[in-house]
Amino acid sequence: MLKLLQKIRSIVNQTQVFKSIFRHGYPDTDANRALVMFSNVILHLHPVRVRRGALKIKFTWCLGGLTFLFFILLAITGVILMFYYVPDTRRAYNDIRDLGTVIYFGSLFRAVHRWSAHAMVFSVWMHMTRVFMTGSYKPPREFNWVVGVILLVTTLVLSWTGYLLPWDQLALWAVTVGSKMAEATPFVGAAGPFGPELGRNSGNDMAFALLGGTVVGQSALLRFYVLHCLALPLITALFIAVHFWRIRKDGFSGPL
Amino acid sequence: MSENASESSKSLPKQGKLADLIKKTASEKIGPENTVLVWPNLVYLELIAIMVAVATILFLSLVSPAPLEELASADTTPNPTKAPWYFLGLQELLVYFDPWLAGMVLPTFIIIGLVLIPYVDPSPLGKGYYTFKERKFSMLGFGFGLALWWVLILIGVFFRGLDWSWYWPWDDPHVHQPAGAVKLVDLEILLQDFLGLNEAPLVTLGRYAVTMSNLLTWAMFLGFYAVGFTVPFLFFREFYRKLGFVRYNLVMFFFISMMGVPMKIFLRLLADIKYVLVTPWFKI
Amino acid sequence: MAENKNDNLDDDVSRRRFFTLMGLGVGWGGLLTALGGVGVGAARYMLPSVLYEPPTVFKIGTPDEYGIGVDTKLKKERQIWVVRNERGLYVMIAICRHLGCTPNFFQDQALFRCPCHGSIYDTRGNVLGGPAPRTLWRAGISLDPVDGQIVVDFNMRQDPDPKGTPEGLMVEEMGREVEPYFLKV
Numbered sequence: 001m002l003k004l005l006q007k008i009r010s011i012v013n014q015t016q017v018f019k020s021i022f023r024h025g026y027p028d029t030d031a032n033r034a035l036v037m038f039s040n041v042i043l044h045l046h047p048v049r050v051r052r053g054a055l056k057i058k059f060t061w062c063l064g065g066l067t068f069l070f071f072i073l074l075a076i077t078g079v080i081l082m083f084y085y086v087p088d089t090r091r092a093y094n095d096i097r098d099l100g101t102v103i104y105f106g107s108l109f110r111a112v113h114r115w116s117a118h119a120m121v122f123s124v125w126m127h128m129t130r131v132f133m134t135g136s137y138k139p140p141r142e143f144n145w146v147v148g149v150i151l152l153v154t155t156l157v158l159s160w161t162g163y164l165l166p167w168d169q170l171a172l173w174a175v176t177v178g179s180k181m182a183e184a185t186p187f188v189g190a191a192g193p194f195g196p197e198l199g200r201n202s203g204n205d206m207a208f209a210l211l212g213g214t215v216v217g218q219s220a221l222l223r224f225y226v227l228h229c230l231a232l233p234l235i236t237a238l239f240i241a242v243h244f245w246r247i248r249k250d251g252f253s254g255p256l
Numbered sequence: 257m258s259e260n261a262s263e264s265s266k267s268l269p270k271q272g273k274l275a276d277l278i279k280k281t282a283s284e285k286i287g288p289e290n291t292v293l294v295w296p297n298l299v300y301l302e303l304i305a306i307m308v309a310v311a312t313i314l315f316l317s318l319v320s321p322a323p324l325e326e327l328a329s330a331d332t333t334p335n336p337t338k339a340p341w342y343f344l345g346l347q348e349l350l351v352y353f354d355p356w357l358a359g360m361v362l363p364t365f366i367i368i369g370l371v372l373i374p375y376v377d378p379s380p381l382g383k384g385y386y387t388f389k390e391r392k393f394s395m396l397g398f399g400f401g402l403a404l405w406w407v408l409i410l411i412g413v414f415f416r417g418l419d420w421s422w423y424w425p426w427d428d429p430h431v432h433q434p435a436g437a438v439k440l441v442d443l444e445i446l447l448q449d450f451l452g453l454n455e456a457p458l459v460t461l462g463r464y465a466v467t468m469s470n471l472l473t474w475a476m477f478l479g480f481y482a483v484g485f486t487v488p489f490l491f492f493r494e495f496y497r498k499l500g501f502v503r504y505n506l507v508m509f510f511f512i513s514m515m516g517v518p519m520k521i522f523l524r525l526l527a528d529i530k531y532v533l534v535t536p537w538f539k540i
Numbered sequence: 541m542a543e544n545k546n547d548n549l550d551d552d553v554s555r556r557r558f559f560t561l562m563g564l565g566v567g568w569g570g571l572l573t574a575l576g577g578v579g580v581g582a583a584r585y586m587l588p589s590v591l592y593e594p595p596t597v598f599k600i601g602t603p604d605e606y607g608i609g610v611d612t613k614l615k616k617e618r619q620i621w622v623v624r625n626e627r628g629l630y631v632m633i634a635i636c637r638h639l640g641c642t643p644n645f646f647q648d649q650a651l652f653r654c655p656c657h658g659s660i661y662d663t664r665g666n667v668l669g670g671p672a673p674r675t676l677w678r679a680g681i682s683l684d685p686v687d688g689q690i691v692v693d694f695n696m697r698q699d700p701d702p703k704g705t706p707e708g709l710m711v712e713e714m715g716r717e718v719e720p721y722f723l724k725v
Contacts, residue, residue, distance in 0.1 A: 033295040043299065049291040050298055062305040069306055073313065093327045100324060111317035119313060121342045132373070132398050135382040135391065142374035149370045159340065172328035173337045173641060177347075177656060180640040181359030186538075192356045193538035202695075209586045213593055214695075215330070253384035331616035331634075333641040335655035351657050354673045355639055420658035420670075432646075440669055442704035449706070463701065530709075536701055539673060 045244055053254040059134065060254070063127035068240065070120035075233065077113040085165065087225035089218050092167035117159055124155050136253040144246040147239055154236045161228035164221065175216050175224070183207035336420050344412025345405045351420065352521050354539055362517070366401075369510040373398075376503045393495070401514055440530035443476075443523075444469040463536040470534065477533045477540070480519075484512035596694040603629055603683075603690060603725045610663055612645050620679060620692065621645065621652075623663055627717060628724040631692050632665055633677040652676070664716075667702065667709035675702050675711050680720045690723065 012018055013025055024035035034048045053059060084103060085095045099106035128148060131137055137145035160178060164171045183205060186193045190205040200206075202214050212219030292298075325334065339347050349358040373394075382391040417423035421433035448455060448469040457465035485508050489496050496504050520540075523529045533540040600614060600622065606629060611622040619634045619642065636643050641656035651668070652661040660669035665676030680696030683689070698721040702709035716722070 027295050030293065033293045036295055043295070046294045046298060048294060050294055051291050055292070055297055055301060057301075062302075065302060065305060066309050069309055070313075073310070089328075093324075096324055100321065107321045108317055111321040112313055114322040115313050115316045115320075118340070118342075119309075125342075128370075129402060133395075134384060134386055136384060137374040138380055138383040139374070139378050142378070145374045146371050149367060152370075153367060156342065159342065163340065166324055167328045168325040169328055169332075169334050170325050170337075172330065173333055173656070174339055174343075176330075176641065177337075177339070177639040180638075181355050184355035185360045186356055189356070189360075192360070197537070204587055209583070212586070212588050213591050215593055217593060219588065219592075329616075331619060331642060333643075333655050335644065337641060337656045347657070350639065351671050354671070359639075419653045419655055439707060441706050445704055445706060531704065534704060 045248070047248065051252055051254070054252045056254065061126070061130055063123050063130055067120055067123045067127055070116045070123060071236065071240065073116040074113060074120065077109045077116065078229065078233075080109050081113060082229060087165070087221050089167060089221055092165065092221065096166040096168075117162060121155055121159055124152055128152060134254065138253075141246070141250045141253060144243060144250060147243045147246065151236060151239050151243060154232055154239065158228060158232045158236065161224045161232065164216075164224040165228065167221065172216055175220065179207045179211050179216060179220075182210050335418055336416060338412065338416070341409055341413055344416075345408035348408040348412045348416075349517070352524050356538065357540065365510065365513055369401075369514075372506055372510070376499070376507050379498075397511060397514075404514075404518060440524070440528050442534055443529050443532045444473045444534055446527070446529065447472050473533050480516065481509075481512055484508060484515070597691065598694070599684065599687075599689040599691055600631075601690065602688050603723060610645055610647075610650075615642070615645075618692070618694075620694070622690075624725070628722055629681075629690075630717070630722050631679045631681050631690075633679050633694070633697065635677065636672060637667075637674045637676060638670070638672040664711075664713055666707075666711060669708065672709070674699065675709060678716065678721045681723055682720055683723065693720075696720070 009026060022036075023039050025032045027033040027036045037043050037046055037048045081099065084099055084106065086092065096110070099110050101107075131145065131148065160174070164175045180191075183189045183202075184192045185195070185206045187195060187198055188200060188206045189195045190200045190202050190207070192200075192206075195205060202208060208214065210220075210223070211217075212223050338344065346358065346363065349362060352358070353362065377391075377394050379391070381387075388395050414425070415422055417427070417429045418432050423429055423433070427433075444467070447453065448467070451469070453468045453472075455467065457467050458471070459466050485505070488508065489504070499507060520532060523532065531539040598618065600618065600620075603624075606622050606624050608624050608626070611624070614620050614622060615634050621632045621634055623630055623632055634642050636654040636656065636659055638654060638657055638659050641654050643652040643654040643659070643661065645652050650663055652663075653659070654670065654672070658670040659667065659672035661672070661676055662668055665678065667673075667675055677697040677699055680693040680698075682691050682693075684691050698716065700711045700716065702711050
C-alpha cells in the first residue's frame, strides 16, 4: 500500500503540471526542503533554517502566528458575510437576522467571524505580553514593537467598527458611547477641554467627522462599513506585511 | 547606556555581569549546528497550531452562535449596556474619570507609553529569554499596568449589573441597587469644609473663580507629580544615571500617571471624591 | 536644506549655491504645501455639508396636557422629558451628559439613572451621583402663537457651568428658569 502511494507520488511529481506549479521535488531531501521555501510565496515568509529555539512552544506560544491566522479567518468569513449584507439602516438588522435564520450556514460564518474577532483581540494582547516578557522588543527590534502597537490599535478599532454593522442595540449604544468620547477629545471635540473655545461645535467637531452627522444614523453606518470592510483591513494588512518583513530582517530574538 | 546594566544589578558583581553579557551575545550567533530546516520542523508545528485553533473556533461557533440583540432604537438604552469584554476596562475607567480623560487622553497615554517602551529600555539584559531578576523595574511596571487593565475588565464582566452598580455574584441581578446613597464631593469642597477656608474666590479669571481650596488642590496635584519625579532622582541615583535625563523623565511621567489612575479610583471608592482638580475647562 | 559646509566662496559658487537652495526650497515647499492642501481638503471632505436627519424643531402639544412632575411619554419618540413645576414647564433632553446613553426615570425615587455608567440626576437635571460631568440639557421652547402648542428646538440647549457641592453638581434653579428654556404657566 505504502509502495503504491510512493509510486503514485513519484509519477505525479514528474508530470508537466506539477513541475510547472512547484518547480521542485517533494520536500523530502534537504535540497528540496530549501527550494520549497524559496519558491512558495506563502512559505517564503519563513527562512530556510531557523534556530532550534524558534520551535520552542514555551517561548512563543505561537501567539503571533495565531493572530495572523485569525486575521485570515476574519478576512475570509468577512467577505462571505458581505454577500448578504447591505449597510442601510432599514435593511442591516434584517440582513443579519436572515443570516442566522434562513441562509444556509449563515449563522456558522457569522459565529466564526465573531469568535475569530474575540480570539484575535485576545491573542494580539497575549502576543504583546509575551514579547514584553521575553524582552524581544529590545534593539534592534524597537521599530517592530511600534508596528505591533499600531496593529493592536487597528485590531481594536476593527472590532469596534464591526459591531455597529448588525444595527442592534449593542451596536447603536457602543457607537453612541464611542462617538461621545470623540466629542470629548481635547481641542477638537465640541465637549472636550478647550474645544468650544477653539470654535468646535456639534457641526464641525471630531464626532461629526466620525459619524458624518450629529446622530448615529445612516451616514455613520456607511462610514463604519467602509472603515470596517475596506480601509482598516487594508491598513492592517499593510502593517502585518511590515511586521513580518521586519521579523525576517531583524531575526528571531529567542534562545537556541 | 553602554553599561547596559539592569536595575537589579547591585547584587551581581560587575565582572560576572559582563561575562554573562558576552556569553549571551555570542549565543546569538547562528551556526548550522544550532539551526534546523523550517520544512518540516516549523511548518508542521504551524500546521498543528492552525488545526487546533480552527477546530477550537469551529467548536465555539457551533455551541455559541453570535448573538443579535433587539433592533437599534435611540430611545431605550439596554440596562446594563456592556461593551465587549476587551473594552470593559475602558468602560470601567469611564466611571471614575471624565470622558475626555478616560476615553481619549488615557488611551492615548497607554498607546504612547507602549510605543516608547523599547526606546526607554534598550538594555540588552533580558533580551530573548524570560527573566524577572535581571529587569525587575520594567517587569513590575509593565505587569502593574497589565494587571490593572485585566482587573478592570474582570470587574466589568463579572461585577457590574443594572444601572452599572456593583453586583456580587450572589446578588439578584434583576433587582436595582438603591441609588444615591453615596454623595460624591469634589476634593476642593472637602478641603474647604475641613480647613474652614473662605469660599470667596481670591481672583477671577474669566469663567475661572480661583479659590484658596482650588489652589490647594492644584498644589496637591502638581505635588504628586513633583514628588514622583524627585524621589527616585534623589534616592535611586543609579536608576537615574542609567536612564539619563530624557529617558528618566519620560519613564517617570508615564509611570506616575499610571499610578495616578488607581489612586483616583481609591479616592473615589474610599472618600467619595468626584474630582481632585476642578477648572471650568476640564476636571480631573 | 541648511548647508554650512563652505564658508568662504567666490561669487560664482555662492550664486550657484543660492539658486540651488532656492530651487530646493521652492520645490520642497511646493510639494509640502500641495500635500498639506490635500490633507486639509480630505479632512474637510469628511465633514458633510448636507444632513439627512430627523427634524430638530417639533411641536409637543399644549402646556395643559402636562401635569406637575416628569412626563416620560415623549422619551421614545422625541428623546425628551417634559417637566412641570409650580412655576412653569421645561423640556429636558433624555441624553446622559456622560456618554450619551438614555437615562431611565424612576418615579418612586424621583431620579433619572443612566444604565451605562450609573449617573444619577434629580428632576431638575442636577447630578447627584455617578460620573456625569455636567447637568442635563434643557431644550429651547416657545409657544406657537397660532395653535398654542409648545415648540421644542432640540438643538438649542441650555448648558450652564455646574458647581460642585456636597450634594452633587448643582446649578442654581432660578437662573435656569429663564426664556427661552422655560415657559411660565
